[in-house]
Amino acid sequence: xxxxxxxxxxxxxxxxxxxxxxxxxxxxxxxFALTVVKVTRGDPMAGYDHQVNPExxxxxxxx
Amino acid sequence: MADTQTFDEPHxxxxxxxxxxxxxxxxSLVVFTALVGLLVAPGGLHPVxxxxxxxxxxxxxxxxxxxxxxxxADIDAVMRRTKxxxxxxxxxxxxxxxxxxxxxxxxxxxxxxxxxxxxxAGLLAFTIFFYAVVYSMWLKRLTPQNIVIGGAAGAFPPMxxxxxxxxxxxxEACLMFALIFMWTPPHFWALALFMKEDYANAGVPMLTVTxxxxxxxxxxxxxxxxxxxxxxxxxxxPIGGPVYLVAALGLSAGFLRGAWQIWRRDExxxxxxxxxxxxAVFRFSLLYLFALFGALLVEAVLRALAVGGW
Numbered sequence: 547x548x549x550x551x552x553x554x555x556x557x558x559x560x561x562x563x564x565x566x567x568x569x570x571x572x573x574x575x576x577x578f579a580l581t582v583v584k585v586t587r588g589d590p591m592a593g594y595d596h597q598v599n600p601e602x603x604x605x606x607x608x609x
Numbered sequence: 610m611a612d613t614q615t616f617d618e619p620h621x622x623x624x625x626x627x628x629x630x631x632x633x634x635x636x637s638l639v640v641f642t643a644l645v646g647l648l649v650a651p652g653g654l655h656p657v658x659x660x661x662x663x664x665x666x667x668x669x670x671x672x673x674x675x676x677x678x679x680x681x682a683d684i685d686a687v688m689r690r691t692k693x694x695x696x697x698x699x700x701x702x703x704x705x706x707x708x709x710x711x712x713x714x715x716x717x718x719x720x721x722x723x724x725x726x727x728x729x730a731g732l733l734a735f736t737i738f739f740y741a742v743v744y745s746m747w748l749k750r751l752t753p754q755n756i757v758i759g760g761a762a763g764a765f766p767p768m769x770x771x772x773x774x775x776x777x778x779x780x781e782a783c784l785m786f787a788l789i790f791m792w793t794p795p796h797f798w799a800l801a802l803f804m805k806e807d808y809a810n811a812g813v814p815m816l817t818v819t820x821x822x823x824x825x826x827x828x829x830x831x832x833x834x835x836x837x838x839x840x841x842x843x844x845x846x847p848i849g850g851p852v853y854l855v856a857a858l859g860l861s862a863g864f865l866r867g868a869w870q871i872w873r874r875d876e877x878x879x880x881x882x883x884x885x886x887x888x889a890v891f892r893f894s895l896l897y898l899f900a901l902f903g904a905l906l907v908e909a910v911l912r913a914l915a916v917g918g919w
Binding site: 558559561562564565566576579580582583587 | 621622623624627655657658660661664723724
């Protein structure tokens with residue numbers, strides 16, 4: 547059985563597939579960078595994680 | 610055998626065809642104005658967040674462009690300027706344009722929300738809805754004021770950029786919106802005067818067709834007269850300053866002079882010199898907007914150096 551590993555279609559669609567691949571990689575890199583920025587700053591993540599953390603309470607509530 | 614036929618389509622879409630669906634030329638204006646809105650806003654974003662904000666605002670604009678091309682494929686096929694677009698030329702199917710537009714709309718809004726805040730994301734969602742549904746589907750084929758309505762969608766990016774930083778909308782953001790909103794009609798009607806396209810055959814009620822070219826010339830003058838005070842008023846807000854004021858006065862005087870000349874001319878004069886004045890005003894209007902937003906950017910830099918503002 548003749549088996550052609552690379553169909554002509556693969557060559558024809560190479561630029562399209564390459565473009566989609568680059569876009570997806572860029573998107574992954576951007577989401578990763580955004581995650582690093584937000585986690586490093588940490589504002590929304592600082593919460594009551596399993597135990598009460600009095601210094602995080604708003605000033606009015608703690609008085 | 611049916612499967613092999615799909616491999617041999619004569620006009621298989623390339624990556625660039627999908628990019629064309631996003632109207633990259635319109636996107637350049639969106640990127641620039643959104644970036645200025647973001648940079649002149651008080652406070653600041655981390656550079657990665659700022660980059661993501663501008664990227665997803667541009668992507669949202671591109672998504673609405675794809676939805677527009679899906680809906681307007683029938684009239685795009687009739688008009689000379691647009692018949693080589695991906696959908697009317699057959700390179701991309703209408704369904705693909707719709708799918709890409711909807712998918713990118715969702716991605717851009719959700720990602721802008723995650724990268725910045727809900728106000729910016731909400732404004733982006735409204736902009737996409739406004740351009741795709743209110744403008745493209747509803748009013749574009751209904752009223753000769755379609756350019757004015759379409760201009761509103763194009764005016765949102767600096768406001769979204771501002772909201773991405775501040776989480777709210779202010780007078781400054783509204784003035785940047787008004788600047789593009791008032792600028793769009795004279796810009797496009799100047800183009801419509803010398804680009805004699807067959808809007809009538811396409812069923813699009815352009816002002817030049819419905820009200821005549823003399824009326825279009827009057828409309829250009831009226832909108833330019835209304836634009837000038839908006840441009841100058843921005844100078845006296847916290848994002849303005851002396852540099853911007855000089856630019857706004859000089860550029861507005863130039864635009865008013867051009868609009869006045871257009872109003873004074875008739876078709877015989879315009880035909881005689883090949884629409885020289887109309888073409889010059891169209892080119893100047895592009896410079897006008899980029900220079901005004903550039904001046905806002907200069908003011909922001911000067912403020913950062915503690916030498917700008919009033």
